[in-house]
Amino acid sequence: MxxxxxxxxxxxxxxxxxxxxxxxxxxxxxxxxxxxxxxxxxxxxxxxxxxxxxxxxxxxxxxxxxxxxxxxxxxxxxxxxxxxxxxxxxxxxxxxxxxxxxxxRSGAPYAGDQRHLCRRQMEQLERARVELRAGFELEWLVASPAADGTPAPAIPGGPYGADRLVEGLDYATALLEALEAAGLPWLQFHPEYGAGQFELSLAPGTPLEAADRLVHARLVIQRVTRRFGWRCCFSPKPSLERVGNGGHLHLSLVRDGVPLLQGGEQEAGLTGTGAGVLAALLAELPALLALACPLAVSYRRLATGSWSAPFQVWGVENREAALRLVPTAADGAPAHLELKVADLAANPYLLLGAVQAVVADGLERPRPLPPPVSGDPSGLPAGAAARLPASLAQASAAFAASDLLREALGEALHGALGDSQAAEVRRAADCSEAELVAASAWWPVVGGDRLKGGQAGAPQPATITRLRPAALAA
The missing domain is CATH 3.10.20.70 (Glutamine synthetase, N-terminal domain)
Incomplete structure (x- = not known):
């Protein structure tokens, strides 16, 4: 207690x-x-x-x-x-x-609060005797500003390389000590594929715990990185030339003590109920994408052939499938789903609140699950794999059309999110690819760096002005 x-x-x-x-x-x-x-x-x-x-x-x-x-x-x-x-x-x-x-001020919960949505959906699943466990993976670039203000990797070493760990061992030591001092349980830490990139897998918990841990961990990572004189870049696409940063979401499901993603007779051990949940998530993916990838630059990361999973398909251990099923195996770990398309611009409370609503709908209204996809979906015949929205505008249209998400979020929250998505679409509308990536390279805004021209790591004032509302840019 x-x-x-x-x-x-x-x-x-x-x-x-x-x-x-x-x-x-x-x-x-x-x-x-x-x-x-x-x-x-x-x-x-x-x-x-x-x-x-x-x-x-x-x-x-x-x-x-x-x-x-x-x-x-x-x-x-x-x-x-x-x-x-x-x-x-x-x-x-x-x-x-x-x-x-x-x-x-009356004491009533604010209808637009994101964490309250996550809590409310969690309590609804609990009343249905369903336990959803979730955990996030964080990817970030450890960087210093280059001469043009763009992120330049600060720690050398190859993809997943032990050399990068050794080159940055003081940083890794300080980071892991700080995470443990903050009481943050984690499963794995390693250099990622991109230059200067690292990944941290947080331990699973309830949906509220998972979202809280993501927010908490980002603050700790940011603090430790700054202590070394570097910047941590969580942007979905730090530069046109480099890979992006994801924020993958992992989920497992149990009802009445029985796992729903293993022990069944369907593909890869799925139970019939588990398959129905996966089918619901698959069907709502275009609408969920507006919450999982809420920045215009997010969709520059979701490119074909880049292991960012931009197709509306599921697969068994397929890292190019938007929904990846990781079956249980000899290691005894529970089977779970990975939502590959999410990045760290997502509000984790909104994302998990919406995902839980879709899970609840899949439990109540099961639907058939299409066959899994093997290999890169971009290599399939035309029409065999539906492309997920290729822009925030497309994802926002799917979000607006989702009656399921509108009902789950409520009109106040759903409508305010639509306004925010429209504002982000307008913010990026007149930008070239290079301008958009440069203006988002140091996301999120920390200390107002990108709103003050001339500071290290900030884009040039002309770019700032172009991306700010005219009334505030004057």
């Missing part, structure tokens, strides 16, 4: 912790924060701290999107810290962290 907030705060104070950073993630995928002293943590749990609804109208560049339904000065919300998720952030310097959920 979790300790009450006052007892938790006392326990953390005894560890030398003094401040709590309370975060939530907006529609642009950026974590936002309010800080309270540890002595004020109990009030932050019970009453919360103020936060304007306008923050969900922020675009990926940090500017307020004109025409967004939340782009107004009216109203206020209370961001309440979740005491059960309180954890260290950087304990050596006195910092703790907690995720927050937003409430109306």
């Amino acid at each position: 979790a300790l009450p907030p006052a007892s938790m705060a006392l326990a953390l104070a005894e560890q030398g912790l003094r401040w709590v950073a309370i975060t939530w993630v907006n529609h642009a995928g950026a974590p936002l924060v309010k800080v309270v002293p540890l002595a004020g943590f109990e009030a932050a749990v019970a009453v919360g701290v103020g936060f304007s609804p306008v923050a969900d109208a922020f675009s990926a560049d940090g500017a307020i999107a004109p025409g967004h339904r939340l782009a107004r000065p009216d109203g206020d919300l209370r961001l309440r810290a979740d005491a059960a998720a309180l954890a260290p952030l950087e304990p050596a310097n006195g910092w703790a962290w907690a995720p927050g959920e937003r409430y109306e």
